[in-house]
Each structure stands twice: as C-alpha cells, then as structure tokens.
Amino acid sequence: MPAIVGVGYSGFNANTPDLSWKEIMYEAAVRAYEDAGIDPRKDVDSFITCAEDFYEGFAIFDEFVPDQLGAVLKPTCTVCADFLYGLATAYMQIESGLAEIAVVEAHSKASDIKTFGEVIRHAMDPIWLKGVTNAHPYYLAALEMSYYMNKYCITQEAIAEVVVKNKRNALLNDSAPYGAKLTVEYALKSPFVFYPMRKIEIAERADGAIVFVVASDEMARKITDSPVWIKGVGWWSETSNYDIMSFEARYAYKSAKMAYRMAGIENPSKEIDIAEIDDRFAFKEIQHIVALQLAGKYDVCDLMSEGYFARNGSLPVNVSGGNLGVGNLLEATGGQKALEIVIQLRGEAGRRQVDCEIGVAQAWRYIPTASGAVAVFGV
Amino acid sequence: MAVGRKKISCPPYAEGTALSERDISERRVTIFEDHPNLVYSWTAGQAMSRFLNELKNGKLIATKCEKCGRIIFPPRIYCELCYKPIDGWVYVKDTGTVQTFSISYIDPDARPLEKPVIVAVIAVDGASPNMGIMHILGEVEPEKVYIGMRVKAVWKPENEREGAITDIKYWKPWRDEND
CATH class of the missing domain: 3.40.47.10 (Thiolase/Chalcone synthase)
Structure with missing residues (x-):
C-alpha cells in the first residue's frame, strides 16, 4: 500500500504579495523533499500537479510546472481537479508499477483573481x-x-x-x-x-501550496520510520x-x-x-x-x-x-x-x-x- | 473514416458551403455568444519583480547558480537544474544573437497584418547558452534577417517605461565595434 513519506506546504495566507505562484510551489516542494529526505532530481519517478486553468488565469497550466518542482526533463502531468484526485493518480501510478516515488502538488493563488465570481460563473x-x-x-x-x-x-x-x-x-x-x-x-x-x-x-479565499511525496510500500519502509x-x-x-x-x-x-x-x-x-x-x-x-x-x-x-x-x-x-x-x-x-x-x-x-x-x-x-x-x- | 469500415474518403481540399458573415449576424446558425469578464492580477514575485523594475532602468538582470555556473535569464529564485536557491544577481547586456526567427503575416483572427512581424528568440550576451528572450525585431527588412544575426534592444524613452516586457520596443540589427 502506498504511503505519504513527506509533506511540505507554503502559507496559508489571505494574500501573498511577495511571492509568485511559482515561488510558493517552490517553497512547499523544498520543504516536502527535505521532510522525505529525497532529492527530486534523482529520486522522483513522477510529478503530478492539480490545477484548473481558469483559477490560474492562463491556459495549458501543466507547461509551467517542471522548474519549480525539480521536475525538468522528468515525467510530469497535471490533473484538472482537486489535490485528492492527484493523490489518487499517484496511488494508481505507484500500484501499477510505473513509479516508486511520486510527487503530488496543488496550490491556490486566489488573491491573483480579480473577478472570482465571474470565474465561477464561467x-x-x-x-x-x-x-x-x-x-x-x-x-x-x-x-x-x-x-x-x-x-x-x-x-x-x-x-x-x-x-x-x-x-x-x-x-x-x-x-x-x-x-x-x-x-x-x-x-x-x-x-x-x-x-x-x-x-x-x-x-474567505486563501493562498498556499501543498506538496506530498508518495512512495510504494517497499520504498516507504526503506526511507522513513513514520509512513502514513x-x-x-x-x-x-x-x-x-x-x-x-x-x-x-x-x-x-x-x-x-x-x-x-x-x-x-x-x-x-x-x-x-x-x-x-x-x-x-x-x-x-x-x-x-x-x-x-x-x-x-x-x-x-x-x-x-x-x-x-x-x-x-x-x-x-x-x-x-x-x-x-x-x-x-x-x-x-x-x-x-x-x-x-x-x-x-x-x-x-x-x-x-x-x-x-x-x-x-x-x-x-x-x-x-x-x-x-x-x-x-x-x- | 474507420467507423463502420465504410469506404468514405475526403479530398484534401473539400469544398463545402462556407458560412458567411451574414449567416452569423442574422442568426441563421443557432449559436450562443458570451464574453466572460475574467480579470487577473498576477503577483510577479521575487525574481520577476526585480526583472520588471530593472526594465524601467533600461537594464536586463539575471540570477546566477554557483553550482552549475549558469547565468539564468530570465531570472528565477531557484536553479531549476540543480534545484537549489540562486546565489546572486548579475546584469546581462541588451545585445544578443538571433537563434531562430519567424516572419508572421497574419493576426490571431487570421486577418493579414499591415506589416509582417518578425518574431525571434535572442540569446542574450552575458547569459548562459540557450538562455535569452523571445521578442520582435525592427529596423530590418524581413528578407535580411538570418540566424546568427547580432541585435541590440531598442528601449522606450525612460518616462514611458512601465516595468513590462514591452519597455523594449524591439531589437535592431547591430554591429559590435569589435566584430
């Protein structure tokens, strides 16, 4: 059974005027990798982000993901849904043997949206x-x-x-x-x-980012004493x-x-x-x-x-x-x-x-x- | 058309009945039109705020990573290859070399542009290889542009700059005195 072996987050704040959405992702990811004791450039097999383009304000959000997660030239995909759908995707990738360690990310930069009601209406x-x-x-x-x-x-x-x-x-x-x-x-x-x-x-709306490191049963037992x-x-x-x-x-x-x-x-x-x-x-x-x-x-x-x-x-x-x-x-x-x-x-x-x-x-x-x-x- | 294995083929330039402007404006075709009011105001963040504010000064700024030795442009607060925080800021030049270009003749609605736009990717002098900027070229005839052409930024007057990528009006052909 896959386990959570590392968590990191940035926030949560009503507004984040000092950091871009990429920078809050970076902050959360660095903490999660430190928590798991892994190097994303070497140890992670798959990166999954969860985002809705209209919340971001630009299209094809998945293109903008790799740099700040340490995922350059690695398998990366975006699920257009909540974080828990991304976690389920990581679960399936691990259980199917595609990945031993997968990373799941989601964030909110709600303070960047000026017409929230119109985005929902849309x-x-x-x-x-x-x-x-x-x-x-x-x-x-x-x-x-x-x-x-x-x-x-x-x-x-x-x-x-x-x-x-x-x-x-x-x-x-x-x-x-x-x-x-x-x-x-x-x-x-x-x-x-x-x-x-x-x-x-x-x-009320808030800004923040969350990153989980998910590992297979075997890998989780290897790299942590406290898997969830x-x-x-x-x-x-x-x-x-x-x-x-x-x-x-x-x-x-x-x-x-x-x-x-x-x-x-x-x-x-x-x-x-x-x-x-x-x-x-x-x-x-x-x-x-x-x-x-x-x-x-x-x-x-x-x-x-x-x-x-x-x-x-x-x-x-x-x-x-x-x-x-x-x-x-x-x-x-x-x-x-x-x-x-x-x-x-x-x-x-x-x-x-x-x-x-x-x-x-x-x-x-x-x-x-x-x-x-x-x-x-x-x- | 694989469905049903019917022998249907489509010529490469099928001529159907084109929709006219009137078909749309007189609602002969049933449609529903909407113009959503979606407004965003993106926080530029640590790296891009510095970059945009330096544009107002007529300067291009990058960050450096001492582990891989790269001068990272446009700047970010992390080196995406070493996955570590950057080690400092460094100015790069407003000159560079055309890496690739395209001459664009039509706008996003497929209407002919009055004057073709030359879009180019420019490797900026002082930044590491393969780092630079996508921008437009000016003061040059399309047929004179070539890969490897040396170019220099043409800035808006200082009082018109607003901290946007358009503070550079375009890049023009340029000859270094040492060339």
Missing part, C-alpha cells in the same frame, strides 16, 4: 445556466443549502455552530489566517447575503445540471464508499478517528458529515451542538480550522485536508493534537459541481 453551462442571472454565483450553494436544511430540519443554530467551532479551531493553527473566537449568537447576527446563507458561513499509509481513495461525479442534482452530496457518499471499501472500513462513524472535510460553506460540513457516514442525518444537528465534532469531542472534524478557518484554497483544498490528517497521524500537530490512528480527508470541487474525492489515511 464554469456554468454557457447556454443553459450562465445567462439566467448576473447575481454572484454563491447563490448556487444557497440553493443547495435551502433544499437540504428544509428536507432534514437542519437548524440555523447548527450551521452557526460549525462556523464557531472551525474558526476557534483555527486559533490553534498558526497556518490558518481566519481564526476567531465567536459565539453562536454573534454568528446568527451575520447578514443573509444569499438567503438562507449568512456572510459568515462563506469561507494511503488506505483508500475514491472520487465520484453526479451531474452538472442543477435541475437534476440530488443536493445531498451524493458525490461525497459514493467517493467515501469507494475509499472505505479499499480501506476495509465497514462502520465509518466508529472506525474513523478524525476527519477533515470540505466546509467552504458552513452547511457543507453538516452535509458532508452525513454523506461520509460519520453521523446520521437526523442526529447531526444535536451532535454538533453537543460538541461531538469538536477538537476534544468523540469524532473531531476540521481540527485545522477547516476552510472557514484556513480559507478556500481552490484546488489545494483537499491538500490542506490531507495535510492536517497526515500531521495528526504522525503526532506532529502540537497544541491541536488529537489521539488518532485512522483519518479521512474529503474535498468537493466547489460550485457549480457535484463532484469530489476522498482519501483514507492510517498509521
């Missing part, structure tokens, strides 16, 4: 959806939220609890720029910007059509099922010790907890209020601060989730350390999608 079907309105496309998430809240009686308080929990967790994470100590009452005073969604429930095994990976897409989408994160349910099956996990709510899941809109954390089978859909609100998902709770969710605390890292979102799980499983999380042996990382491909990926890690 991901909508141009004929069928995009022209309907010029409103900021965050309403797409609010549509889903409205449906989900009403169907499963999700309370506004439970959603406010997510905001309070994650922003507070972020205060113990030096790499999380959006930490804050808030109350539920305060969160419930935040204005509705996309009813029923409040401003405070929307993750990739026990399972999964990915799944529903549809791009907002008229037939389930609005119940079927993509998270199905990709988790795929990953759990590989990992031999039969009862996720009992077997998973820690979860980092996509909370780029606060209600998404609740929806994803249910989709990942970490709690029942009619129990999730009560459990949230009882502190079941808190850092010191029975099943800590988004101890890093999640996207609400760390920021929306675009295609690097799953990378930050996986990074937190790896750091926690290694026991290197310092003040926010949780007792854990199995962790799950999940990322959604953001609006306007019903796609996502999951990875299960263990020690």
Whole structure:
C-alpha cells in the first residue's frame, strides 16, 4: 500500500504579495523533499500537479510546472481537479508499477483573481445556466443549502455552530489566517447575503501550496520510520445540471464508499478517528458529515451542538480550522485536508493534537459541481 | 473514416458551403455568444519583480547558480537544474544573437497584418547558452534577417517605461565595434 513519506506546504495566507505562484510551489516542494529526505532530481519517478486553468488565469497550466518542482526533463502531468484526485493518480501510478516515488502538488493563488465570481460563473453551462442571472454565483450553494436544511430540519443554530467551532479551531493553527473566537449568537447576527446563507458561513479565499511525496510500500519502509499509509481513495461525479442534482452530496457518499471499501472500513462513524472535510460553506460540513457516514442525518444537528465534532469531542472534524478557518484554497483544498490528517497521524500537530490512528480527508470541487474525492489515511 | 469500415474518403481540399458573415449576424446558425469578464492580477514575485523594475532602468538582470555556473535569464529564485536557491544577481547586456526567427503575416483572427512581424528568440550576451528572450525585431527588412544575426534592444524613452516586457520596443540589427 502506498504511503505519504513527506509533506511540505507554503502559507496559508489571505494574500501573498511577495511571492509568485511559482515561488510558493517552490517553497512547499523544498520543504516536502527535505521532510522525505529525497532529492527530486534523482529520486522522483513522477510529478503530478492539480490545477484548473481558469483559477490560474492562463491556459495549458501543466507547461509551467517542471522548474519549480525539480521536475525538468522528468515525467510530469497535471490533473484538472482537486489535490485528492492527484493523490489518487499517484496511488494508481505507484500500484501499477510505473513509479516508486511520486510527487503530488496543488496550490491556490486566489488573491491573483480579480473577478472570482465571474470565474465561477464561467464554469456554468454557457447556454443553459450562465445567462439566467448576473447575481454572484454563491447563490448556487444557497440553493443547495435551502433544499437540504428544509428536507432534514437542519437548524440555523447548527450551521452557526460549525462556523464557531472551525474558526476557534483555527486559533490553534498558526497556518490558518481566519481564526476567531465567536459565539453562536454573534454568528446568527451575520447578514443573509444569499438567503438562507449568512456572510459568515462563506469561507474567505486563501493562498498556499501543498506538496506530498508518495512512495510504494517497499520504498516507504526503506526511507522513513513514520509512513502514513494511503488506505483508500475514491472520487465520484453526479451531474452538472442543477435541475437534476440530488443536493445531498451524493458525490461525497459514493467517493467515501469507494475509499472505505479499499480501506476495509465497514462502520465509518466508529472506525474513523478524525476527519477533515470540505466546509467552504458552513452547511457543507453538516452535509458532508452525513454523506461520509460519520453521523446520521437526523442526529447531526444535536451532535454538533453537543460538541461531538469538536477538537476534544468523540469524532473531531476540521481540527485545522477547516476552510472557514484556513480559507478556500481552490484546488489545494483537499491538500490542506490531507495535510492536517497526515500531521495528526504522525503526532506532529502540537497544541491541536488529537489521539488518532485512522483519518479521512474529503474535498468537493466547489460550485457549480457535484463532484469530489476522498482519501483514507492510517498509521 | 474507420467507423463502420465504410469506404468514405475526403479530398484534401473539400469544398463545402462556407458560412458567411451574414449567416452569423442574422442568426441563421443557432449559436450562443458570451464574453466572460475574467480579470487577473498576477503577483510577479521575487525574481520577476526585480526583472520588471530593472526594465524601467533600461537594464536586463539575471540570477546566477554557483553550482552549475549558469547565468539564468530570465531570472528565477531557484536553479531549476540543480534545484537549489540562486546565489546572486548579475546584469546581462541588451545585445544578443538571433537563434531562430519567424516572419508572421497574419493576426490571431487570421486577418493579414499591415506589416509582417518578425518574431525571434535572442540569446542574450552575458547569459548562459540557450538562455535569452523571445521578442520582435525592427529596423530590418524581413528578407535580411538570418540566424546568427547580432541585435541590440531598442528601449522606450525612460518616462514611458512601465516595468513590462514591452519597455523594449524591439531589437535592431547591430554591429559590435569589435566584430
């Protein structure tokens, strides 16, 4: 089974005026190679980056990758998706015998995007959806939220609890720029910007880069005493059509099922010790907890209020601060989730350390999608 | 056409019915047009910020790697071959040698350009071999350009420079006094 043998990251910051996107990639990569104790020019068989051209602002992004990763004249490719899809690609390349050591990278230079709402609108079907309105496309998430809240009686308080929990967790994470100590009452005073969604429930954007060094079973045992095994990976897409989408994160349910099956996990709510899941809109954390089978859909609100998902709770969710605390890292979102799980499983999380042996990382491909990926890690 | 193994062949210059400008403007063809408003403002970063600011001074700057001995141009903060941080900054000259060129007659919409544009890759004097700049040539007739031609940058007046690659207007033929 392939393992993570090195991690490095740069960020995470609300803005990065001093470094270009190539330079934050370099910073994260140098740290990951040092962590793994490898030389990228000699030891790495394959480099995989994850990027979406419209987030970068120029086409054929993969051409711009090799220099800053140490990948010049080496096998390199780009996956147009979240970091966790790249991790799954590395897993397959290693398991198929194509590579013994593969590197996975994703980054966000969201602060370079001046018209973020228009970039998101540009991901909508141009004929069928995009022209309907010029409103900021965050309403797409609010549509889903409205449906989900009403169907499963999700309370506004439970959603406010997510905001309070994650922003507070972020205060113990030096790499999380959006930490804050808030109350539920305060969160419930935040204005509705996309009813029923409040401003405070929307993750602010952030910059950063994440690099993982992944090695085959044999190689991992050779080069490290503390491998973090990739026990399972999964990915799944529903549809791009907002008229037939389930609005119940079927993509998270199905990709988790795929990953759990590989990992031999039969009862996720009992077997998973820690979860980092996509909370780029606060209600998404609740929806994803249910989709990942970490709690029942009619129990999730009560459990949230009882502190079941808190850092010191029975099943800590988004101890890093999640996207609400760390920021929306675009295609690097799953990378930050996986990074937190790896750091926690290694026991290197310092003040926010949780007792854990199995962790799950999940990322959604953001609006306007019903796609996502999951990875299960263990020690 | 392999599908179905039918014996269909296509002549090299098939003549169909061309779409006219009117077919599009009068919507005889069903289309949906969109002009996305996508705006970016890229952080130039450590290496490129210095490079762009030096352009305002009418100078070209590179970085050097002491391990492989290369003068890296355009500059970056890492040597991509040795994969280590660079060891310092060094100015290179605004003269060089044409490595390859193309004479371009049409614009991206396939409309004829009023005057052909000569695009060239120029190895910059002072930088390591195979390092230089892609730019345009001027003050030269297309038929006079050749690989190996010596050229020199023609800069915009100082008060018009803005820290962009277009602060160099073009490169013109040049003879070194020592040549």
